[in-house]
Amino acid sequence: MDVTELVNILNGLNDEDLDMRLYFTRKKPSGRYQSYSPTIDPGLQKEIKDIVKSAVERVQEVEQRPFSPIGTIEGCIETYAPNEVTSFNDILESLNDDFVNRQEIPPEEIGKLTFYCLKITIDEGDILFFRRVTKFNKLSKGGFFGKFTNGDFQKLDNTLLGIDSNVDIVIFGGEMLILNHISLERIFSIQDQYQEKASQTLDLVSRTDRITNFEQFREDCLSDGRVTRALTKLLNEENRMNQVFENFENVIQVIDIFGLNIELEDENTKLVYEEKSQLLDITRLMRDSFYRTWINNRDGLDEGV
Known part of the structure; x- marks a missing residue:
C-alpha cells in the first residue's frame, strides 16, 4: 500500500464536509458480527480523522512485508489481501445499513465490543481503519475512575470505551495494511x-x-x-x-x-x-x-x- 498517497488523501479532505461513519463491533456466540454506529459530533469527526492520519503518517517510511502467520519481523509492517481473510465479508455485512444498529448501544453490550472501525468515504471508495477497543475497566478490582461535575467528584461506570492514537489495520483500494500483527488475529478471529x-x-x-x-x-x-x-x-x-x-x-x-x-x-x-x-x-x-x-x-x- 502506498501510505504516502493515503496521507495525501487524508490531508486533502474537507474537514467541514467529512463523509465518516464510526462502528463498534462484537462477535456474537453464533459467530455472526453485530455492529453499532452512533452519530459523531462534527468537531469530534475532525479529531478522529486527525488521529488516524497521524497513525498512518508514522509508518510512511516503514518497510512493508507480506503477512506471515508465524509472526512479523521487528521494524516492519505487513500487507495482505482482505479477501484472504475468511471473516472479512461477514464484518463488512455487519457494517451495512441493512444490518447495523444505529440506536444507542445497550449498556450490557458495551463490555462485549471488541473493535471499532472508522469508515471514511471518498470518491475512490472507502478507507477503513480498524482498532481494538480500549476498555476502562482495569481499576475494577482495586479502584475506579471519576470526574468532577458541578464541584462534585462522581464515579464513572465501566461502560466507557476509549479511542487512542493508534490504528491496527488499514484497508483501502483492495489492500490491507497491518500495523499490529496480533490485532489481525484478534479483530478478524482467524484462528x-x-x-x-x-x-x-x-x-x-x-x-x-x-x-x-x-x-x-x-x-x-x-x-x-x-x-x-x-x-x-x-x-x-x-x-x-x-x-x-x-x-x-x-x-x-x-x-x-x-x-x-x-x-x-x-x-x-x-x-x-x-x-x-x-x-x-x-x-x-x-x-x-x-x-x-x-x-x-x-x-x-x-x-x-
Missing part, C-alpha cells in the same frame, strides 16, 4: 482459518506417507497454536515440503546433525511420531528450516517456527 488451512496442509503431508501414527500427529498439531500457524504458512510452500520428503536421505542427515529426538522406521523411510515434544522439530523439517552457512559451514535453525 478458525488457521485450523482450516493447517488441516489442508496435513492432508498433503498424509499423502506422502512419511510419518507414522499420523492421526495422533494430526490431532496434536491442530491443538497447538504455534504449529497451526506454521502449517498455515507451509500451505503456501507446498513445493518446498514436497522436496523435503523427496530428499529423505537429507532429512535423515539433519536428524543426526542436530540430534533431533526423532526415530526412523521402515528401513529409514518414515519418521516415527510418538509425542507432542516432537511437533516443532517435525514441522521445522517439513519447512526445511535447518541450514548450513556457506562461509563458516555453521549449522543453524530458522527460528521462524
Whole structure:
C-alpha cells in the first residue's frame, strides 16, 4: 500500500464536509458480527480523522512485508489481501445499513465490543481503519475512575470505551495494511482459518506417507497454536515440503546433525511420531528450516517456527 498517497488523501479532505461513519463491533456466540454506529459530533469527526492520519503518517517510511502467520519481523509492517481473510465479508455485512444498529448501544453490550472501525468515504471508495477497543475497566478490582461535575467528584461506570492514537489495520483500494500483527488475529478471529488451512496442509503431508501414527500427529498439531500457524504458512510452500520428503536421505542427515529426538522406521523411510515434544522439530523439517552457512559451514535453525 502506498501510505504516502493515503496521507495525501487524508490531508486533502474537507474537514467541514467529512463523509465518516464510526462502528463498534462484537462477535456474537453464533459467530455472526453485530455492529453499532452512533452519530459523531462534527468537531469530534475532525479529531478522529486527525488521529488516524497521524497513525498512518508514522509508518510512511516503514518497510512493508507480506503477512506471515508465524509472526512479523521487528521494524516492519505487513500487507495482505482482505479477501484472504475468511471473516472479512461477514464484518463488512455487519457494517451495512441493512444490518447495523444505529440506536444507542445497550449498556450490557458495551463490555462485549471488541473493535471499532472508522469508515471514511471518498470518491475512490472507502478507507477503513480498524482498532481494538480500549476498555476502562482495569481499576475494577482495586479502584475506579471519576470526574468532577458541578464541584462534585462522581464515579464513572465501566461502560466507557476509549479511542487512542493508534490504528491496527488499514484497508483501502483492495489492500490491507497491518500495523499490529496480533490485532489481525484478534479483530478478524482467524484462528478458525488457521485450523482450516493447517488441516489442508496435513492432508498433503498424509499423502506422502512419511510419518507414522499420523492421526495422533494430526490431532496434536491442530491443538497447538504455534504449529497451526506454521502449517498455515507451509500451505503456501507446498513445493518446498514436497522436496523435503523427496530428499529423505537429507532429512535423515539433519536428524543426526542436530540430534533431533526423532526415530526412523521402515528401513529409514518414515519418521516415527510418538509425542507432542516432537511437533516443532517435525514441522521445522517439513519447512526445511535447518541450514548450513556457506562461509563458516555453521549449522543453524530458522527460528521462524
